[in-house]
Amino acid sequence: MERIIFYALALIMIASALASVMSRRMLRSVIYLLFVLCGVAGVYFMMDYNFLGAIQLTIYAGGIIVLIIFSVLLVHHIEMRMEIAKTSKLLFTGLACALGMAVFLSVIYSYEFEVTGQSSGTEVIDIGEKLLDYGEGGFILPFEVISVLLLAAMVGAIVIAKGTALAENKNENT
Amino acid sequence: MMQLRITENVHNWLFSVMPEGVASIVEMVLIAVVYLTIFAVAGLFLVLLERRVAAWFQLRIGPNRVGPQGLLQTMADAIKLLTKELTGTERADKFLYNLAPYFVIITALMALAVIPFSAEFHAFDINIGLFFLIAISSIGVIGILLGGWSSNNKYSLIGAMRSGVQTISYELSVGLSLLTMVVITGSLQLSEIIEIQKSGWLILQGHIPAVIAFMIFMISGTAETNRAPFDMVEAESELGAGFHTEYSGMKFAYFFLAEFINMFIISAIAATVFFGGWLSPFGITESIPELGVFWFLLKTMALVFLMMWFRWTFPRLRVDQLLTLEWKYLLPINLVNIVLMALLVWLNLTIRL
DSSP states (O other), rough: OHHHHHHHHHHHHHHHHHHEEEOSSSSHHHHHHHHHHHHHHHHHHHHTOOOHHHHHHHIIIIIIIIHHHHHHHHHHOOOOOOOOOOOOHHHHHHHHHHHHHHHHHHHHSSSSOOOOOOOOOOOOHHHHHHTTOOOSOOHHHHHHHHHHHHHHHHHHHHHHHTHHHHHHHHHHHO | HHHHHHHHHHHHHHHSOOHHHHHHHHHHOOOOOOOOOOOHHHHHHHHHHHHHHHHHHHOOOOOOOSSSGGTHHHHHHHHHHHHOOHHHHHHHOHHHHHHHHHHHHHHHHHHHHHSOOSSSSSOOOOOTTTHHHHHHHHHHHHHHHHHHHHHOOOHHHHHHHHHHHHHHHHHHHHHHHHHHHHHOOOOOOOOHHHHHGGGHHHHHHTTHHHHHHHHHHHHHHHHHHTOOGGGTTTHHHTTGGGGGOOOOOHHHHHHHHHHHHHHHHHHHHHHHHHOOOTOOGTTTTTTGGGHHHHHHHHHHHHHHHHHHHHHSSSSOOOOHHHHHHIIIIIIHHHHHHHHHHHHHTTTOOOOOO
C-alpha cells in the first residue's frame, strides 16, 4: 500500500516538475510547482514526519507560492506567453541539467542507505525542547540567529516600502 | 457506545468478507463518502440557516415554501445549479479556471477530517492537529486567487487580490490566537486538547487571556472565511460577485458551499479549542457518550449563529480599515496576550475545576 502511494506521489512530483519548467504560461508553472511541493509534503507525511509536512504546507504552499501567485497576478497578463529561449541557451541549460543529474544520481547510488525498519513519529514537544536547548545538540543558537535575520529582513522591508517618505522626514527634521 | 459499535462492526465485516488490502481500501472509500455526504448536507443546511437567520434579522420570513419550513429549499437550489449550463469566459485559462474550485473544496474537506465530532467520530487524529488545520487553511486562498485571475475579468481579479491580502494578514491572527491556547494545553493533538478540558473548558481555565484569544479568533476567523463585515472579496455593490463572478452552475456552487463549510470549520475549531468540543457542560451526560456529537454540533451551531449575527449586523469595512484592524490592533494585542497566557501558566493561575 505504502509503496503504491509513494510511486504515485513520485510520479505526480516528477510530472509536475517537468510541466513546471516546460509550461509557457507563468501561472501554470507556479501551480505545477505547487503540486511538486505538496508532493514533498505528502512524502513527509508518509514518513510520519507530520510536523515537517505541515511546515512544508504552511511555508511553501501557503506562503511562498501565494506570494509568487500574488506577484504574477500583479505583473502578468493572461494572454502573455513566455518566450522560447535561443537554441544555444537551450543546449547549455540541458547540459547543465544533465551534469547536475549525473552528480545527484552518482551520490544517491554510491551512498548506502540503512534500513531503520521502525519509524518513530516526532512529537512537537521534542522539537520545541530541542529548539530552546542550550546544552549539547541544542538548536538555540541557530534559532536566535534566524530570528535576528528575520528581524533584519523585516526592518529592511519597512525601509524599502517607506522609501522616500523616510528620507523626506529626515530632511524636514534637519 | 453505539457509534463505536457501528464502525467496529463495519470494520470487522469488511475484513471478514474481503482480503485485507481490498478491505482497507474499501474502508477508506467508505469514510471518504461519509465525509463527502457530511460536506454536502452541512453545506446545504448552513445555506438554509443563513437565509432563515438573515430573514429573522430583517423581519422577514425567509424561504418557507419548499418542504416544511422551507427545509428543502436549498436542496432544490442545488438541483437547479446541477442542471445549469457551465459557462466560461473567452480567452480564460481553462485549466486553471476549472482547477480553482477544487483547491477550495479539497482544503475544506481535509480540514473537516481533522475535526473531532465525538470521541469516536474522528477520521484523522494527527499529533499536530491544530497546526495541520492552520497549514491547510493557508492553501485555500490559492483557489480564490486562481479563480479570480484565470476568469480573465477585472472585477474577479480585484476580488481575488483583496482576498489574498485579507487572508494572508488574518491567517497570522488565527494562528497566534490558537497558539495562545496551545500554551495551556501543551499539545497540538485535538483529542488531547479535549481530554485536558475535562477539568474545565479552556475558556474558563485560561479566563482573561482565553477570552481575548477567543474574541480575536472569532474576528480573524470571520475575516478568513471572507464573510461580512470582511467581505471585501465579494462586495456585491462594487465587484459584481468578486472572484467567482464568471463561475456558473456547479462550479459556482463549489465556491459557495466551501464558504459555508469554512464557516462551519472555524466555528468547530473554536468549539473544540475554547468550549470543550464534544464534552458536555459540567459533565452532565458523561455516562452517555452518544450525546458527544449533539453537544459538539450545539456548540458549533451557536458559534455559527454568532458569525451570522456579525454578518447581518455590521457594515462592511474598507480595505484600509481592514488592514489597520489586523496589523495595528489584533496582532499587537495577540502578541501581548500570548505573553500574558505564558505568565498565567507559569505562575499556575489557571482555573481548574
